[in-house]
Structure formats: C-alpha cells, structure tokens
Amino acid sequence: MIETLGLTAERCIELLDAGEISCRELMAAYLERIEREDGDLHAFLRTRGERALAEAERFDSEGRSGLQGVPIALKDILCTRGEETTAGSRILEGHLPLYDAGVVTRLRAAGLVPLGKTNMDEFAMGSSTENSGFGPTHNPWDRERVPGGSSGGSAAAVAAGFAPLSLGTDTGGSIRQPAALCGVVGMKPTYGAVSRHGLIAFASSLDQVGPFALTVRDCALALAAIAGHDRCDSTSVPLPDPIAVPDREDLSGVTIGVPESLLAQGVEPGVRESFDQAMRLAEGLGASVHEVELPHAPYALPAYYLIAPAEASANLARFDGVRYGLRLEEAGDSIIEMYGRTRARGFGDEVKRRIMLGTYALSSGYYDAYYGSAQRVRTLIRRDFDSAFAGCDVIASPTSPTVAFRIGERADDPWAMYASDVLTVPVNLAGLPGISIPSGLAEGLPVGFQLVGPAFAENRILQVAHALEGAIAFDPTPPGMREAAR
Amino acid sequence: MSDRYEPVIGLEIHVQLNTATKMFCACENRYGAEPNTLTCPLCLGHPGVLPLINDGAVDRAIAIGLALNCEIAERCQFHRKNYFYPDSPKAYQITQYDEPICGEGHVDVDGSRVGIVRAHLEEDAAKLVHAGGSAGRIAGAEYSVVDFNRCGTPLVEIVTEPDLRSPEQAIAFLMLLRTTLRTIGVSDCDMEKGSLRCDANVSVRETGSDRLGTKTELKNMNSFKFLGEGMAAEIERQIGVLDGGGAVEQETLHYDPATRSLSSLRSKEEAHDYRYFPEPDLVPLAPSHRIERIRAELPELPAARMARFRDELGLPQQYATDLNQEARVADYFEQVTAAGADPKAAADWVLNQPGSVDTVPAASLAALTGLIAEGTITSTIAKQVYGLLEQDPGADPAVLVEREGLASIGGGGELEAMVDKVIAENPGLVEQFQGGKEGVLNALVGQIMRETKGRADARQVQQLFRDRIG
Numbered sequence: 001m002i003e004t005l006g007l008t009a010e011r012c013i014e015l016l017d018a019g020e021i022s023c024r025e026l027m028a029a030y031l032e033r034i035e036r037e038d039g040d041l042h043a044f045l046r047t048r049g050e051r052a053l054a055e056a057e058r059f060d061s062e063g064r065s066g067l068q069g070v071p072i073a074l075k076d077i078l079c080t081r082g083e084e085t086t087a088g089s090r091i092l093e094g095h096l097p098l099y100d101a102g103v104v105t106r107l108r109a110a111g112l113v114p115l116g117k118t119n120m121d122e123f124a125m126g127s128s129t130e131n132s133g134f135g136p137t138h139n140p141w142d143r144e145r146v147p148g149g150s151s152g153g154s155a156a157a158v159a160a161g162f163a164p165l166s167l168g169t170d171t172g173g174s175i176r177q178p179a180a181l182c183g184v185v186g187m188k189p190t191y192g193a194v195s196r197h198g199l200i201a202f203a204s205s206l207d208q209v210g211p212f213a214l215t216v217r218d219c220a221l222a223l224a225a226i227a228g229h230d231r232c233d234s235t236s237v238p239l240p241d242p243i244a245v246p247d248r249e250d251l252s253g254v255t256i257g258v259p260e261s262l263l264a265q266g267v268e269p270g271v272r273e274s275f276d277q278a279m280r281l282a283e284g285l286g287a288s289v290h291e292v293e294l295p296h297a298p299y300a301l302p303a304y305y306l307i308a309p310a311e312a313s314a315n316l317a318r319f320d321g322v323r324y325g326l327r328l329e330e331a332g333d334s335i336i337e338m339y340g341r342t343r344a345r346g347f348g349d350e351v352k353r354r355i356m357l358g359t360y361a362l363s364s365g366y367y368d369a370y371y372g373s374a375q376r377v378r379t380l381i382r383r384d385f386d387s388a389f390a391g392c393d394v395i396a397s398p399t400s401p402t403v404a405f406r407i408g409e410r411a412d413d414p415w416a417m418y419a420s421d422v423l424t425v426p427v428n429l430a431g432l433p434g435i436s437i438p439s440g441l442a443e444g445l446p447v448g449f450q451l452v453g454p455a456f457a458e459n460r461i462l463q464v465a466h467a468l469e470g471a472i473a474f475d476p477t478p479p480g481m482r483e484a485a486r
Numbered sequence: 487m488s489d490r491y492e493p494v495i496g497l498e499i500h501v502q503l504n505t506a507t508k509m510f511c512a513c514e515n516r517y518g519a520e521p522n523t524l525t526c527p528l529c530l531g532h533p534g535v536l537p538l539i540n541d542g543a544v545d546r547a548i549a550i551g552l553a554l555n556c557e558i559a560e561r562c563q564f565h566r567k568n569y570f571y572p573d574s575p576k577a578y579q580i581t582q583y584d585e586p587i588c589g590e591g592h593v594d595v596d597g598s599r600v601g602i603v604r605a606h607l608e609e610d611a612a613k614l615v616h617a618g619g620s621a622g623r624i625a626g627a628e629y630s631v632v633d634f635n636r637c638g639t640p641l642v643e644i645v646t647e648p649d650l651r652s653p654e655q656a657i658a659f660l661m662l663l664r665t666t667l668r669t670i671g672v673s674d675c676d677m678e679k680g681s682l683r684c685d686a687n688v689s690v691r692e693t694g695s696d697r698l699g700t701k702t703e704l705k706n707m708n709s710f711k712f713l714g715e716g717m718a719a720e721i722e723r724q725i726g727v728l729d730g731g732g733a734v735e736q737e738t739l740h741y742d743p744a745t746r747s748l749s750s751l752r753s754k755e756e757a758h759d760y761r762y763f764p765e766p767d768l769v770p771l772a773p774s775h776r777i778e779r780i781r782a783e784l785p786e787l788p789a790a791r792m793a794r795f796r797d798e799l800g801l802p803q804q805y806a807t808d809l810n811q812e813a814r815v816a817d818y819f820e821q822v823t824a825a826g827a828d829p830k831a832a833a834d835w836v837l838n839q840p841g842s843v844d845t846v847p848a849a850s851l852a853a854l855t856g857l858i859a860e861g862t863i864t865s866t867i868a869k870q871v872y873g874l875l876e877q878d879p880g881a882d883p884a885v886l887v888e889r890e891g892l893a894s895i896g897g898g899g900e901l902e903a904m905v906d907k908v909i910a911e912n913p914g915l916v917e918q919f920q921g922g923k924e925g926v927l928n929a930l931v932g933q934i935m936r937e938t939k940g941r942a943d944a945r946q947v948q949q950l951f952r953d954r955i956g
Contacts, residue, residue, distance in 0.1 A: 201767075
C-alpha cells in the first residue's frame, strides 16, 4: 500500500494519471492510515469509509482526469447532505443537513472525494481545537501540544498524511494559525471569493472557506476547485481572474512590506528568527523589502472580539431545540425553560462566553460604544491596508506570534488564547486574502510565515509563496510520524 | 366624546406581497396550503443557509413607495431584529431599520394629508396555532403548533405619522390604502387571510394642544370594523382615565370584539431589546435604477382617478369614492361611459347593481341607460330590462324592449286618451282633488301606471292630470 505521509495532491494525480495506483487504492491508503494513526491525534470526527471508497471506485470504472479521485477532508462546519455535520458542537450532534454546502458541490463537481469530517473548536470559536464538543485534536509534531484552531483537525490531517488536501474556515485566523502550528500551507481567500452557502455561520462578515495542503501549488489546485461566484451567497462575487497554479521561481520586481511596529511585541524570538531568515531568502530571490505602517492594527483584536461575538450571538440563536439538534426538556417546562436547558447543556463555555459578549455589545445603549466603534475601527484598518499596498505588492509577517502551545496551557486564559490571532485578525477585518506557509522550525516546532495581498490578489500571493517555499525547502513531515512510517 | 379631547392616531400596516416566492428563498408564497408543506432549509432557519433577496418583492416595495409619494432610497440595508420566539426559526427577523427602502411620503384622504414616515421590506414570521384553549388565543391554550408556510412571506410595513384624528378617518385612510395596493397589484390585501394587518397607536390630548399624549398600541385587528370599534373603545378609555385624574400608561392592547373589551398584552417595562444590527449576509441594495421602469408601469392610482371622476366627469365625491373601492369596478364604470352612457347614470347603475360588473357587458348597460335617456323606456321598466339582461347578458336591451313590449307609452295622444278616460270614470276623486286634497292625485296616476304596467312616465302622467283638472 502506498505511503501517504508527505504525499502531495499533485503527486497523487501523477500516480493516478500514470495508472500506477487506482482511485480506490489511494482512498484505501488514506483511510487505512487514519484508522491506524488517528486514535492518538483525533483529527477526524468521522470518516466516510465505504462511501468514500465507492465514490473513488466510480472514477476507476468511468475514467478520470485532473483532480478526479483525489481525497479531501472537510472541516465539520461544512454541510454535507445526509451526513452528520456538527460544527464541533454537542448541540448539533446527529444533525443531518438537507443540502450540500456550496464548496462541497464545487469540489464534488471537480471530482475530489470527501473522506471525512475533521475536528474543530465548537462553532469555530477558538485557536487550539480544545473547544471541540468532542475532545481535542493533538498536534502531529508533538502530541502534548495543540494543532491550533479552529480548523485544527483539517491542519493536523494534512500534516499527518491523512489527506492530501483539506478545507477549513478562517474567521480570525482559523486556517492560517493551525497551518502555521502544524507546518502545512493554509490559505484564507478574499472575503467573497468562496461561497459561504452551507458553512455554519460563526461571524458572517468575516468567515471564509479555504484550503490546507502540503505545498502552495496543491493549495492553488484546491482553491481553484472551490472559488467563484455562488448565487446562493449574496456576498460572493466572481473572481477577476481564475486561480492559477503558481510556477514562479524568483521574486525579482516584487516588493514585500513588513509591519515592523506590529511585530515589536509578543512575537517569540524563535518565531522572529525564522521569519527574518525567510525574509533574507526572499531578498535572495530578488524581492525588495521595506517597512510598512498599519497604525490601527493594534486595535484589530478588540474590534474583532466585539464584531465576531455580536454576529455569533445572532447566528447561534437558532439553536433552540425546536427544529433540529439537541433538545432537552423536562415535564412542565415552558418553551423558554426548554431553550435554556438545551442551550446550557448543548453549548460549551467559550461559545457561551462569546454569545454573552456579543449580546452585550449589541444591547440598546451600548451599541454605539461597542459594535459601532468596532465597525469604525474596521474601516480604519481597511484603509491602513489600502495605503500600505500603495507601496508594496504583499505584506509579510509571522502567522502566529508563537509556535504550538501545550494542551491546557491557555485554556483558562481566554485573553492569552485570543492573542494567538493578533497577526491574522486584521486580515479578516479588511477582507483580504492571506496565506501561511512553513518558514522553518523553532524549538523543533513549525513556524508559520504569512503573506497578505490586496483583495482578489490570490494569484499574486500564491506566486510569491511558491517561490519562497522553494527557497525555504521545509520538510513538512512530523518527525514522530516519519519514524512510525518507516 | 367630549370636545375637550382630541384623538391622535398613527397606523402601522403590514402588507403581504403577492410574489410567486418567499422573501429570501424559493419556496412558493401561497396562502391556504397544508401546514408546513411550503418550507425549505432556508425558511426553516437550518444551519448554514443564506438569504437571497426576492427581486419581485423589491419592485413591489418600490411601487408601494411611489404610490404613497415616498422618497425611494438610493441605498438601503437589511438589519437583523433579534428575539426568541417559536415563530422565528432563525431567532431573528430580517427587516429594515435605519435605512428603509421607502422614506417620507404622504396620502391625501378626504381633503386632509396623512404623512407616511416610511415603508420597509421584511419577512413574515411563522404562524402559531394555539390549541386546546378558547378562541385560538395563547392564554389558556394547552399547546401550540407552528406552521412555517407563512414564514418568510415578503412583507412591507407602512408607518404613518400620527396625523389621523378619528377612527373614521383612520378607516377611510385604510380603505384608500387597500384599494391603492390592490390597484397597483402588489397584494390582495385580504384581512381575513392576514395579507393586510394593522396596528394602531392611539393617544388623546386636550383639543388645541400640540403635545402628544402617551400612546397605547392596539394589536392586529382582522377587520376594519373591529379596528374602528377598538380605536373608539380605547379613545373612550383614555379619556376616562384622564378625566378621572389618572395618567395613560404605555402598553400594548388587544381588543376583543365579542366582549367589546380591551386587555393588556404587555407593558413598556416588558419591551424587547431587539439588538438590531446590519444583516451581514446581504449586501446593501441600490434600487434607484428600477424606479423609472416601475413608475412607468404603475396604473392610474385610485386617488387620482377619484379626482378625475369628480372634476372631469362631474360626479359627486361620494360616487367618485365608492366607484374607486375596487379597480375593476372603476374600470367597468369607465367602460360603460366609454360606450356612451352618461357618467351620472352609469355610476347610478354600477353602484346600485353591484353584480353588474360580473354579469352585464358594459355596452349593454350603456345601451340600457341610453334607452332611458331618450325616453324609450321609463326607469321603472329599465329595472325590468336589467333583470332580463342578467339572465341573457349578451342580449341587446333595445331588442328586449321590443320583444317584451316595454316601450314607454306617451306619444300619439295614447296617454292623453287614457287620462281623459280615468277623469271621466272617477268624478268623486276629481272633485276631492279639486277640493284641495293633493294626495288624491297619486291614486289617479296609480290607475294609469297599473294599466300601463309601468310603461308610462309617472311625472308626465301627473302633469297631464294637472293640465286637465288642476
């Protein structure tokens, strides 16, 4: 059976094209590896087993090309028709959606075969996947550490060789941060580039679906399969250019901006060192580097933690036990008591914390001071980026100020947990595309390098990331797993 | 009501739009289907669904705005109105808040101007059915069930200024509004089906004061009659409170037409905090480019048509108003006049024979009025001919008159001869009349009318008697 650890989607396609392996064999290899290794990691909440095999086999019998027959893992926040979708929450345990999410329809049209649903922080609220209603996911690089979050399961799945590609969602860094902590590539597209139809909403004005992969080229392949206008999402728009698989090897003529003042605080020395090394490599490839200012970026985190909970407080109000999901009721309960009982048990602490924060921020008399101010900050941050991009092509920073932290280390300190997102959140507030690629190791753990571009400059950041990836030459295989594979 | 106080009334009217599909999903928008058969993941508020704006509803909202002389917004935005209740599957209603599609406007009713504050688009809630209690009300019900067919029906909410000064004026406004909305074809405005619903904000103040008193809100009456009764009862109640030295408290009231009593639904302290915020799933609308197309497609509005009937056709105001309660009646009236009928005569027939619009072709009714005007038949006989027309709508009234021998008697000295004969045969009555008993004339005329079976013109016969024995 083929070794899936370190196997890229492009290599899968080569093997399938050459007839060296069948779609069924490929799928079976991934499922077998998940079966063997995921007990410790808990990247998956569910795999599709026989169904995935049957779908793969159809491509063997009917003929295939392109991405057809390549497996992909889906964050459990994406609705799959007739197949359990929980958003990591007990309140949706057993929920069978009546329809496929827009991205699921698209990736199926491209022939990608979903192999299962990955673990996540409940309703995508968290930066460690510890807030899952179904237990945490462990980092393939160190089982004692978190994989990041909220799309920790999808990041860990790709790092551990459980899937060549996966999808996550990114509201404040939920793709880029776990990609960084697991040593894989993860991309958040421009707001509106990918359909949110069937993505169980956390914060509607910030949520975007995006891919995880081992390489930037694989990431582009997956993004090309899911991006584009969907008439079921009013906020989605047609892309100005199709997503292209990058092939650039040098960075001559490219100007990279670095927001130095933003990096002055909280970035671990090992992370900083890896970042500086990557920037030297970029210069070596011909890029010119200069400092840019994002004067309002320090206000991004507080603004984000008003806007996102406010939207979440409305988005999560529908989980009331009336029509689907968990319902807890005792004899004599009024409907309000039934709501209370269901929500008290169905939601975890972080979700409750954010519902309360958001409800408060929208309350009569506080709206202007909180939600209103946060929206004004958001406008200022967007303008900061506009000004910065007048002088550079892309903006670079570390993705996360730290490497993967220990499970439990920040669980009781929400503000320390929120600080994980300090470098990713401004990008969501501005609606811009961002990618995280591994820039190396610090303390033996992966460090993420973030590139951000103007709206709809996905192809530009993919080209820069690809060129840099070649120079960095990171080995994405977690050492423990390498030995196990041998 | 004493003259010391003056009622002040403002209305909030919800109109269900007659679009083919719902406001934000593709479900059929239809009244009367089996419960919970017109639903989908979207209008049931399933996880992950996103609303999509119904263009037809936007067009209808603009048409309403134009008909009410509103400013149409260059940009408008949807908001979420948050509340927990089983009729709201998302636990928020998508509505409009500070950027409605239609801004200030006005409607003139019986010579006074009623200001429109705004008209905005939103979605209707599901329908709760309370079972096991009395009269379908929540109080005393054993349990409640939800029908989501109505959930997501497009609504326009119209808010008036507190410009109305009596229940009668409020009802007149609503009747004009209803006929206007029906004429522009945006809603069937059927209160029994709930496609037109009205809440009234009622307060009273000392006559002449320019301050507003504390208002109460009368909820959702299902007929104009009950709404009028409810408002009158509430005005009386408030005056009683003020006369007794008390103060009106802000509350929401229900009027029970069976007992003619008002009951409180909730007080101000229980008012919700709806935590409005802009709906992030929808991009703001910029509807300006639609306005001119929609304006061009609008038919003549009832208010303008009423004025035209009054000023150009010379009809009394009441006729002009009555003819314009339904567009098809006004249309029919115009067809009858176009076929040659005198407007006043046509209006008489159309209003006195409300079935005519459905049975008698306009040309036939016009021909009938023509026969009266030229003296071929009397108005008494005309009713008989109309009866024949109802049974045989395609017939030519002139042919019917000929066939049934209903033409007036009057020419060729025939009537004079009959009058002379009656005078000769009734000397006693003639003597009484000549002795000053005017009433006797009717008895004499009656003999002619009986003999001619109504084909004689009673006034002409009277005159003939007067000429001879007066």
